[in-house]
Amino acid sequence: MARDAPSIDAYGQGGFRLSGVWRAGSVLILDDEARDWPVADVSALTVDSLSAVIGAGPRGAEFLLLGMGLRNALPPREVREAVRAAGLGLEFMDTPSAARTYNVLTSEGRRVAAALIAV
Template sequence: MARDAPSIEAYGDGGFRLSSEQGADARHEGSLLIVADQARAWGVTALAELTVASLAPVFEAGRAEVEFLLLGVGARNAQPPRAVRDALAAAGLGLEFMDTPAAARLYNVLTSEGRRLACALIAV
């Protein structure tokens, strides 16, 4: 994986199983936010709860750490709120959104390529 980015080994049952290059596996209950290769719990449980404020760590990291946000919106693909899309564009950050299972799989591919991304995944 790129740098020390965790790998998403599994998803479902309301959480994620991550592993690191050091071989440590960890189960994260609930939604997940990965910024600057650091995974943390994320309080967003549904797309309707997604706000600019909920993505504060992404904006704080800025373009130095993040090219774009990979957003897993839940079980079905749907467009994120306009305010979120507009704020990311204004900050010069790209946005890719899709259902959470697809986003979890794509995250591993993109980090293995060394892409600088933030990943926000709503648990399914």
């Protein structure tokens, strides 16, 4: 099956340019589809905010790449435990690093979910 994962061309100023199209706000990418994600900062990161990724489990992605904003931060324990219980790996880092990592991994054909807090 051919994949059409969006590329992250740019980030900053409160949004992302994905495959040439500007999107304001945070973004969730799952099953090679970008969606608006209503998480503006780490304090809003909850199990519920990641329900699409957790619900898809390993069918949707090998692991979840979390962009935590301008600075890396430890996701809440409940989030870490729910992602692990869903059978997904979890990598978290600042959003700029997560955007670059996402591009590298998708270019290698990896199935990655990305939840990126806008910077």
